[in-house]
Amino acid sequence: MGRPRTPIGTFGDVTYVKMPGGRVRARTRYRDDDGQVRRPSATGSSNKDALRALKASLAQRASHVATGEITGDTSFAKLVEVWLEDLDLTNQLAPSTRALYERNMRQLVMPAFEHYLLREITVRKVDQFIKTLATTRSYSMGRQARTVLGLALGLAVRYDAIVKNPVRDTARLHKPSSQTMALTLEQVDAIRAAVRGWRRGPGVPGPPPDGQLEQIIEVMLGTSARIGEVLALRKCDVDVTVTPATVRICGTIVSPSGKPTSRQPHTKTHKSTRVVSVPNFVAEVLRQRLVRVGQEAPDHLLFFTRKGSPLTTNNIRRRLRAILAEVGIEGVTPHAFRRTVATVIDRASGPDLAADLLGHTSSKITKEHYIQPDEAVDPVTAQILESLAPQRPEGAS
Template sequence: MGRPRTPIGTFGTIACREQPNGNHVARARFRDWDGRNRLVEATGVSRSTAERKLKQKLAERSYYQPGFNRLNADSPFPELVAYWLEDMENEDRLSRTTRNLYERDMHTLVFPAFKDLTLREIGVARCDYFLKQLAQRSYSRAAHARVVLRLVLGRAVRHEILPRNPMDHVSRLHRKKTIPEALTISEIHDIRAAITAWESRKVLAGPRPDGQLGQIIEVMLGTSARIGEVLAIRLQDLHLDHPVPMVRIAGTIISRKGEPTHRQDHPKTDRSVRRVALPSFALEAIRSRLHRSGDTDPEALLFSTRARTPHTTNNIRRLLRQVMDQTGIENVTPHRFRRTVATVINDAQDAVLASELLGHTDPRITRQHYIQPDETVDPVTAEHLEQAFGKAS
């Protein structure tokens, strides 16, 4: 058997000799991170100075892993973030939208509290306190900060800059339970009436409404599609002459900083790609839009601006809010239409069908976040109790 090798990061005996010019050179063999022994040396005006410089060089070298990065536990947090963002770009596994979101959350939520710290100073207690303080102001912001902080510190662990991820031991965030709220049929009638009145009003200056807002709402109600998915429907996605008229939901609208708004060739998830049968009111809205636009190009968007560019989701949300504010109708958002559709389908059949329609991967997501619970107990209970406890007349 061969002689056991010294552990990586260790060095052998220090040898020192005097040079003709009077300086001293200290040398030692160091077993590097690639497993190879290398000669490391340092020069000083005296033997003790040379040995001290060599030991300092060897100590610094033990923190350095060639081929990975030049970070160590005493590196500033911003340097790790820069390395994490660069590494994430090189991996190219995440969509550009997700990477931009992570970068934004890091710089707006985490940086203010961590930018002046070294990696060694970021522990469980500090992370836990930071998230709890942020959660008092906004659960959503705390949840976003937790994601990016775990990712960036996890990168430090995988590259052996830190021995463990402090985020593995922080307390769970507790969110106040919210009950999904669907619109009532009466509220849907009021919304339709408000949009119809707004679109048919006399306009003294500027372009008249072209009916797209109302048509977009009808398609959302008839498909359960997200606002970005509706705005991404192309003419080639429409199958209106089939025995059962259908639309294929297969994209979404993306608006990124520094880029023009454009159609992305896939929606939020793989499950979100789906073919949806169209009820008559949605079919009527689509036919009306096609007649008004006169487009025939299969690649053309069903809904677009007058310049034939994609609508931004924010502009449609803003327009809907503006119309609702003028009529005093509150809490109307595109997402609430999805909850309304989910609730109607659940009440008519079950959550599984509602989940399939919404493009969810799990019916539990639909039940928890989209279906308004029915608080009414079956009235048959009153009959049973009457039979048991009713007073004789």
């Protein structure tokens, strides 16, 4: 057995012990990341050398935090992994939104921040990144990057890895001025004609189109529904026995990454489920679809592929874009029909009814993003302003 170790004094929270051979061991009490009190120690040829070795040992100590925990020294790439796991754990997002968040994070944000530690991400770095992205690429990309970066760093704040979220103090992005545009009746008819005539001329190889695209367009024009909501309509959602016929919009089509396309049993927001009365031209389309699925179960989709599976929104968009490009019509997306409906309803009955039809909780969103501004001022102003006409002198002819 060696000789007993003899205490030779305490300096602050450090205790020095004389070791055999003249060396000194420095020991202290240290409360670690996991809340446990530990007794690290180090040796040296003197008190000063032992203290220096102890400090170096503490600086390089292994973290004792639990798996999945994050600290200021955690890399941003690790935070993203934990954030995505947290999104799946809370399960509050629609699959399409979850996929969009991950894509925006990996494509827009990660290239700029993946090698930073969390404590190195400052307001200045975040502010410059968002401004540069919005300027060099697009306002939309800057806004989307700001959203996911703010959500991920918000999780870091909740884990006490950083004191505050640097995204909160960045400058506000100013959206470039633009004007919502609705389609005119002439444009709508041109689109109808282009879709109706696609691949139906003489000598066109292959089977002709099944007619669903033009029917889908009519339903969008008569309901204001989003493309995914139209594709999610089922046999049981339609009632053509009443006048006017009605459609219950209560689901949407989703195509999660790595998973098959399916019907989601709620719309973009849970509050936008609604029953819509439709015009006669839509009722006729619905009757045609009901005949097509007459022998199917009540929950069978009205629109579907030749194999009976759900149509994807991306395929409908691509087909519409390709058809219209052939006739020189550009810039028309399924959302253009939604804006057109909102504008028509607004002109007839105001923005509140338009908001109800579109499934918005407030007409503010409808007015800002869906209704084309009306430049015409009520002509009654001309009659009112006649009072300012110059007065003729008395006796003038």
